[in-house]
Every structure is written in structure tokens, then in C-alpha cells.
Amino acid sequence: MENTIQLMQNHSSVRSFKNEALPTEVKNQLLIAALAGSSSHFIQATSIIEVTDKKIKDELAELSNSASYIKTTGACFVFVADLYRETQILTANNQSLASVENMEALISGIVDTTIAGENMAVAAESLELGICFIGGIRNDLRRVSELLNLPKFTVPVFGMTVGIPTQHNGVKPRLPKANTVFQNQYNPSTATNLQNYNEVTANYYAKRNTNQQDTNWTQKMQDFFAEPRRQDVADFVRQQGFRP
Ligand SMILES: Cc1cc2nc3c(=O)[nH]c(=O)nc-3n(C[C@H](O)[C@H](O)[C@H](O)COP(=O)(O)O)c2cc1C
The missing domain is CATH 3.40.109.10 (NADH Oxidase)
Incomplete structure (x- = not known):
């Protein structure tokens, strides 16, 4: 095991x-x-x-x-x-x-x-x-x-x-530690230096076994966040009694 x-x-x-x-x-x-x-x-x-x-x-x-x-x-x-x-x-x-x-x-x-x-x-x-x-x-x-x-x-x-x-x-390659793990203080420029990760993910999406795609992680995020999704969530939460 x-x-x-x-x-x-x-x-x-x-x-x-x-x-x-x-x-x-x-x-x-x-x-x-x-x-x-x-x-x-x-x-x-x-x-x-x-x-x-x-x-x-x-x-x-x-x-x-x-x-x-x-x-x-x-x-x-x-x-x-x-x-x-x-x-x-x-x-x-x-x-x-x-x-x-x-x-x-x-x-x-x-x-x-x-x-x-x-x-x-x-x-x-x-x-x-x-x-x-x-x-x-x-x-x-x-x-x-x-x-x-x-x-x-x-x-x-x-x-x-x-x-x-x-x-x-x-296994989908995750954002590397260079982008996501910091010592003591957040670093906006290393957090967003995504060139390497885009190469890794472009390769992953092009070569994976199913649903191959010509894309990378940055492109995926642009697509995903192009439109706000599930805009009724806040109303539902209020209906349930919460007051966020
Ligand atoms: C909170 C949450 C919701 C998710 N919802 C869906 C879903 O509705 N349908 C689906 O196919 N995958 C869903 N996923 C799976 C993610 O797409 C998946 O975890 C992500 O693409 C990373 O791939 P991996 O889990 O194979 O590493 C969800 C994952 C999380 C954490």
C-alpha cells in the first residue's frame, strides 16, 4: 500500500x-x-x-x-x-x-x-x-x-x-511552490510569474490521454472567469438565514 x-x-x-x-x-x-x-x-x-x-x-x-x-x-x-x-x-x-x-x-x-x-x-x-x-x-x-x-x-x-x-x-500538474509558497511575506511577482507553469500545463493538456487541448493554465483561468457564475448563490445563502 x-x-x-x-x-x-x-x-x-x-x-x-x-x-x-x-x-x-x-x-x-x-x-x-x-x-x-x-x-x-x-x-x-x-x-x-x-x-x-x-x-x-x-x-x-x-x-x-x-x-x-x-x-x-x-x-x-x-x-x-x-x-x-x-x-x-x-x-x-x-x-x-x-x-x-x-x-x-x-x-x-x-x-x-x-x-x-x-x-x-x-x-x-x-x-x-x-x-x-x-x-x-x-x-x-x-x-x-x-x-x-x-x-x-x-x-x-x-x-x-x-x-x-x-x-x-x-495526475494534473499543480502550480509549483515557486508560485504558491512564500517565506514570511507574500510576493506578488513570484505568485504571478506563470511562464514555466504555462509551459508545463500546455504540455499536459496537449499530451494527456483524454480530451487533449491546445491551452495552458492562464488561458483556462481566462476562460473560466470570463463570466460570473452561479450568481444566485448569495441570494440563496440569504434565504437560508445567513446575512453575509
Ligand atoms: C469543490 C470542488 C468541486 C468540484 N466540482 C466538480 C464537478 O462538479 N464536476 C467535475 O467533474 N469535477 C469537479 N471537481 C473536480 C475538479 O475539476 C478537479 O479536482 C480539478 O480539475 C483537479 O483535477 P484532479 O482532481 O484530477 O487533480 C471539483 C473539485 C472541487 C474541489
């Missing part, structure tokens, strides 16, 4: 799985690992919803544009930033909700939830399973919250599909 650091450095998202449900014991292990992560002030502001109902799963698959690898997989989870429990405690004790409504609480919930997601990802990969985060569920947050019966003070952050891979992608 690979050691943990090699495992993490070899990560790549999987988008093609066997149509074979994960055993309950495996799912339990993944869930316990997910929820064992650090938590800001131990608020544990995360819930995880396993989606097994075919109708719900099919709708999540379509709205997230990830149909094949949500429908054909071992298990599908939605990770929810969840401060609903805290609001119930505060309300029962006649306390104000102001400290749960604010941006800091929302960020804490999203951070806790993201830690849980990555914990599950690493746990799954340690069992030679593949994973893909599904941020596509935020394409329609209102519908997702209806489908999952989410109360106020919850925000679905991402889904995760986990299963036995039928195809592995190569």
Missing part, C-alpha cells in the same frame, strides 16, 4: 466508475473518517447526506452536469454546511441567532464541511476507490435544498461520488 503522502500526491479525480454499490461497512468507514476532521471551535457544522433514491440522484446528476459519474458509481454524498443544530440550541435557550447569521459562522461551516470532504476523499483513495467532488450541485441550490429537505442555516457545498474506478486520469 502507498504511504499517505504518496497517496495524496498521486490524487486525480475519477469520472468513470463500476456500477457497484459500496458495502455498508466501507461507507461507514468513509463517513467516520470524514467526520473525524478538525472543526472550528468544535462547532461540527457539517451534515452528509447519502443519496440512494434514484429519482433524487437522477435529478442531482442532471442539474450538476455530472450525470454519468453520479448515476454509475459506488455511493453518492452531498456535503452540507450546517448550522441548523446550533440555531436550535440557541432558540431553545432564548439566545440571539446573530452570531450564527454572520459571515464568520458561514465561513466556519463551509471550512468544516470542506475538511470533511477532503478527509473522505483521502480515506476513499486509501482503499483504492476513486472520488470526484461535485461542485455542480451549486448550479441549482434551491432545487438541491428542496430535494434534500434542507432547513434554514444549511448550505449544500458540494457532492462527492465515490466508487471503484474503471478509468484513471493522469
Whole structure:
């Protein structure tokens, strides 16, 4: 078995799985690992919803544009930033909700939830399973919250599909430390000196096994950020009770 650091450095998202449900014991292990992560002030502001109902799963698959690898997989989870429990405690004790409504609480919930997601990802990969985060569920947050019966003070952050891979992608070259790691102070010019990385990524996109493209990382970012996306997210978060 690979050691943990090699495992993490070899990560790549999987988008093609066997149509074979994960055993309950495996799912339990993944869930316990997910929820064992650090938590800001131990608020544990995360819930995880396993989606097994075919109708719900099919709708999540379509709205997230990830149909094949949500429908054909071992298990599908939605990770929810969840401060609903805290609001119930505060309300029962006649306390104000102001400290749960604010941006800091929302960020804490999203951070806790993201830690849980990555914990599950690493746990799954340690069992030679593949994973893909599904941020596509935020394409329609209102519908997702209806489908999952989410109360106020919850925000679905991402889904995760986990299963036995039928195809592995190569490891995508990350931004080098020269661009992303600093001593003592941030350095704007080394952060943005992307010539080397653009050469590395141009080579990667031209030569990878599937979906080869004539592009590089800078071009990808220009394309991705050409238009604002998911502009209803802020309204949804307000609808859920937060006041960011
Ligand atoms: C929060 C989050 C949301 C993501 N959402 C999607 C998604 O909706 N569909 C998808 O195919 N991949 C999704 N991904 C996977 C990324 O595209 C992938 O991690 C990135 O391209 C790097 O590739 P790698 O994971 O293979 O190294 C998501 C990743 C993260 C962290």
C-alpha cells in the first residue's frame, strides 16, 4: 500500500466508475473518517447526506452536469454546511441567532464541511476507490435544498461520488511552490510569474490521454472567469438565514 503522502500526491479525480454499490461497512468507514476532521471551535457544522433514491440522484446528476459519474458509481454524498443544530440550541435557550447569521459562522461551516470532504476523499483513495467532488450541485441550490429537505442555516457545498474506478486520469500538474509558497511575506511577482507553469500545463493538456487541448493554465483561468457564475448563490445563502 502507498504511504499517505504518496497517496495524496498521486490524487486525480475519477469520472468513470463500476456500477457497484459500496458495502455498508466501507461507507461507514468513509463517513467516520470524514467526520473525524478538525472543526472550528468544535462547532461540527457539517451534515452528509447519502443519496440512494434514484429519482433524487437522477435529478442531482442532471442539474450538476455530472450525470454519468453520479448515476454509475459506488455511493453518492452531498456535503452540507450546517448550522441548523446550533440555531436550535440557541432558540431553545432564548439566545440571539446573530452570531450564527454572520459571515464568520458561514465561513466556519463551509471550512468544516470542506475538511470533511477532503478527509473522505483521502480515506476513499486509501482503499483504492476513486472520488470526484461535485461542485455542480451549486448550479441549482434551491432545487438541491428542496430535494434534500434542507432547513434554514444549511448550505449544500458540494457532492462527492465515490466508487471503484474503471478509468484513471493522469495526475494534473499543480502550480509549483515557486508560485504558491512564500517565506514570511507574500510576493506578488513570484505568485504571478506563470511562464514555466504555462509551459508545463500546455504540455499536459496537449499530451494527456483524454480530451487533449491546445491551452495552458492562464488561458483556462481566462476562460473560466470570463463570466460570473452561479450568481444566485448569495441570494440563496440569504434565504437560508445567513446575512453575509
Ligand atoms: C469543490 C470542488 C468541486 C468540484 N466540482 C466538480 C464537478 O462538479 N464536476 C467535475 O467533474 N469535477 C469537479 N471537481 C473536480 C475538479 O475539476 C478537479 O479536482 C480539478 O480539475 C483537479 O483535477 P484532479 O482532481 O484530477 O487533480 C471539483 C473539485 C472541487 C474541489
